Amino acid sequence: MKDLYKIIKSPMITEKGDVQKEKYNQLTFEVSKDANKIEIKKAVERLLKVKVLNVNTSNIRGKPKRLGKNIGRMKDWKKAIVTLKPGDHIDFFEGV
DSSP states (O other), X not given: OOOHHHHEEEEOOOHHHHHHHHHHOEEEEEEOTTOOHHHHHHHHHHHHOOOEEEEEEEEEOOOEEEETTEEEXXXXXXXXXXXXXXXXXXXXXXXX
């Protein structure tokens, strides 16, 4: 099995994510591009000690960026939206 910290790269803390967390009990993570839904589910359950009901993933293409006359692209990445069991929650900024 892959390293859990290589599968889950970072949580995505956004306004839309806050609404999803409160309304639908969903969390959003940036994950490894080669991770599948089963690996993501196991990694979240082991790292955060919660029960996962569903995992939705999407591949995000990097936006084109320009610096002067040079044109490049941002990197491609993968996003996972994880639905937690009712009653489970995770507080990223508990003491703030």
